[in-house]
Amino acid sequence: MALPTDADLLAAARTDASAFRAFYERYAERVHGYHLRRTREPNAAYDLTAETFAQAWFARGRFRDRAGGNAGPWLFAIARNVLIDSVRRRRLENNACERLGVLVEASTEPAETWLDGLDDPLDGALDDLPAGQGDAIRLRVVDELEYEDVARELGTTPAAARVRVHRGLSSLRHRLRQRLEAS
């Protein structure tokens, strides 16, 4: 039996909190890793992760499946906005957590350096890749996971994960070259 896609889980989460929990389990480590890489502060990364998922909860009804069931780009766009909003307002964004009744400390003061390199064309190019390829590259190259772990994250086999990374890197190389030429 096929595992539900992210889109399936978010659709089910409109009326079922356990479906959202399954979605959380799928992405919690990666979202936390994203915020930790940016902030380098475990507590801040934890609070930003909480806010990211709280906002995802309230926005789940507006999710539109444009990536073959993959909600990764959508979720990381929320994570990115949470990070940017926090830095701009000089306090950790926690409105959605408050609205949901999830307690976070939000005591860390955001630093401008959290946004360093955020607009790196690599990030945008990864988001533009076909479904699964961007995630495969992030997991393998950025998070430095073994192919077995990449496969487990993506719900596929190690061989298929290897193919996704290979194809994704080829696409990425092509797209970055196009962008450089255009600029």
Next chain:
Amino acid sequence: MTTSPTPRLAGLGDELEHACAADLTTTPRRRTRRMVLVAVVVAVVLGGAAAIAADQLSTSDVASSLPAGTAALIGTNPTCTVVKQHVEYHCVLAKAPASEVSDWKGTVEPTVDATKHVNGGCRALRSDGLEWQCYLGQAAVDQQIISRGFLGQYAPEPGHG
């Protein structure tokens, strides 16, 4: 497919799941929490005069209905234009709403007339919350912005998120 989160992240998952379950039991689909709060107030403080009929409302009345229904829209100075007289309006805010929602697009909010009765509702058209499509009376019910029972109810204060 899933990884085993660290204990702290697992704890966050538990907390989120409980909070989400609680949110489902208190939040009707397609409504924001502030609408529910308005409804709670309605349940406690029923009464007052009847709502103003939609055909007696000007565009400035419609514009005033937005912040009257939603605290986050107070001070945003909406202006509305007629799409369909007494039924549908397009409203633009001079100032972005309070930042309690990162992405406003698709969010629905009730509108409240000068007599403090729910007279319709609006749907945000943009992520920054600067543009809204508003519907009066039954049209807001048909658009699934507010429930039939909510229309015309007494709402003495703008809803808070």
